[in-house]
Amino acid sequence: MHASVRRIIRKGLRMKKPASAIIKPILLGISLIIGFMFIFVGIGMEEFYEIAGNALTL
Amino acid sequence: MKQKFNFYAHNWSRLFVLIVSIFVIDGHFYVKYYPQVREFLMNIPIPVLNCYSVPTTLYACPVGTFQHFLVIGYFSFVTFGLLLLIGGLVGRWTCGWLCPFGFVQELLHLIPTPKFKIPKWARYIKYVILLVFVVIMPLFVANVHSAETGKSKMVLVSQLPEDEQDFAQRETWFCRLICPAGTLGAGIPQVLMKDNLKDLVGMLYWWKIAILFIVLTSAVFTRRPFCTTICPLGAFLGLFNRFSILKLTFIEEHCYNCNLCVRDCPMGLDPRKDYRSPECIRCMNCVQKKCFAIRKYASITDEMPQKN
Numbered sequence: 001m002h003a004s005v006r007r008i009i010r011k012g013l014r015m016k017k018p019a020s021a022i023i024k025p026i027l028l029g030i031s032l033i034i035g036f037m038f039i040f041v042g043i044g045m046e047e048f049y050e051i052a053g054n055a056l057t058l
Numbered sequence: 059m060k061q062k063f064n065f066y067a068h069n070w071s072r073l074f075v076l077i078v079s080i081f082v083i084d085g086h087f088y089v090k091y092y093p094q095v096r097e098f099l100m101n102i103p104i105p106v107l108n109c110y111s112v113p114t115t116l117y118a119c120p121v122g123t124f125q126h127f128l129v130i131g132y133f134s135f136v137t138f139g140l141l142l143l144i145g146g147l148v149g150r151w152t153c154g155w156l157c158p159f160g161f162v163q164e165l166l167h168l169i170p171t172p173k174f175k176i177p178k179w180a181r182y183i184k185y186v187i188l189l190v191f192v193v194i195m196p197l198f199v200a201n202v203h204s205a206e207t208g209k210s211k212m213v214l215v216s217q218l219p220e221d222e223q224d225f226a227q228r229e230t231w232f233c234r235l236i237c238p239a240g241t242l243g244a245g246i247p248q249v250l251m252k253d254n255l256k257d258l259v260g261m262l263y264w265w266k267i268a269i270l271f272i273v274l275t276s277a278v279f280t281r282r283p284f285c286t287t288i289c290p291l292g293a294f295l296g297l298f299n300r301f302s303i304l305k306l307t308f309i310e311e312h313c314y315n316c317n318l319c320v321r322d323c324p325m326g327l328d329p330r331k332d333y334r335s336p337e338c339i340r341c342m343n344c345v346q347k348k349c350f351a352i353r354k355y356a357s358i359t360d361e362m363p364q365k366n
Contacts, residue, residue, distance in 0.1 A: 020360070021359065021360055024300065024301035024359070024360060025301070025358050025359055027301045028146050028301045028302065028303065028358060029358075031142045031143070031145060031146035031298065031301075032142070032143060032146040032147070034139070034142055035139045035140065035141075035142030035143030035144075035145075035146060036139065036143060037139065038135040038136065038138055038139025038140075038142065039135070039136055039139035039140060039143065040139075041135045041139070042134065042135030042136030042137075042139060043136065045135065
C-alpha cells in the first residue's frame with residue numbers, strides 16, 4: 001500500500017470524532033451523487049415522456 | 059405562559075412562500091392558453107404532495123409518479139434521484155415551505171378549539187404506509203374486476219394464472235386508497251364539474267371522502283396530522299434530516315426556557331430536543347425567536363461554521 005494512503009488511514013484511526021461525524025458526510029455525498037446520477041439516467045432514458053403521459057391521461 | 063399556537067409570528071416569509079407556491083404549483087390559470095408549457099412542466103415531479111389529477115396543477119406528484127413506474131414495471135430514476143437530491147440538500151424543508159396540503163392543515167389548526175398531541179408511536183405509521191402502499195402493493199397487488207358481480211377485488215399477482223400475470227391491472231394503491239390531497243384537489247372538483255363522473259361515484263369515493271374528513275377534522279385539533287402520521291413523502295424526506303446540508307442546532311447557553319419555539323412548532327415538537335428529528339419540517343419558526351437558541355446553518359459536517 002502506498003505510504004500516503006497508509007498515512008491517511010492511520011490519521012483516520014487516530015481521530016477522536018464520533019462515528020456519526022464521519023458517516024453523515026458520507027451519506028450526504030452518496031445521496032447527492034446518486035441523486036444527480038439518477039436524474040441524468042432518467043433524462044437519458046427519456047423517462048420524462050412517460051411521466052408526462054401518465055400525468056396528462058389521469 | 060399561555061401555550062397558544064401563534065403560527066406565523068415572526069415568520070411572514072414562510073407564509074409568503076407558501077401562498078406563492080400554491081399559485082406556482084396550481085397555476086393552470088395563467089398557462090391556460092399555452093398547453094405546450096403545461097405539457098413541459100407536467101414532466102417535472104416536485105417534492106410536495108400534489109396530485110396530478112388536480113385540474114389546475116402544473117407539475118407531477120413524486121409519490122404518484124414513483125408508484126406509476128412500479129406499476130408498469132420500471133423504476134423512476136428521475137423521481138427517486140430528485141428526492142435524494144432535495145433530501146440531501148434541505149431535508150424536509152419542502153414540507154414546511156412549499157406543500158399546499160400542509161398549508162391547508164396549518165390554516166385549519168388556527169381554528170380556536172382545544173388542542174391535543176399526537177402520540178409518538180403514530181409517527182411510525184407513515185413508514186409502514188411508504189413501504190406497503192407505495193412500494194410493495196404497486197408491485198405485487200392487482201385490481202381484478204369481476205364481470206359477474208361487477209365488483210373489483212385486490213388479488214396478489216402471483217395468485218393469478220401465469221398467462222394473466224403480465225396483463226394484471228396493478229394500481230397506484232396509495233393514490234387510490236389513501237391520498238386525501240388527491241381527494242381534496244382532484245376527486246371532489248372533478249366529480250362536481252363533470253356529470254359523467256357522477257355515475258362512477260361508489261364505495262371507494264366515499265371511503266376517500268371519509269379519510270379526507272378525518273384528516274381535516276383532526277387538523278383542527280392536532281398539528282399537521284397527515285404529515286405526522288400518513289405522508290409517505292414526508293417519511294422519505296425525513297430520513298435525510300440528520301445529515302442534509304441545511305441543518306438546525308440548539309445552543310443551550312442561549313436558551314432561557316421561554317418555550318416560544320415549542321409553542322410555534324407546527325409539528326408539535328420540542329425543537330430544543332428534536333432539532334434533527336425526521337419529523338422536523340424546517341419551517342424555521344423556532345429559529346425566529348429572540349433567544350437565538352435554535353440556529354440554522356448550512357454545512358456538510360455537523361459542526362456549525364464559525365463567523366469571523
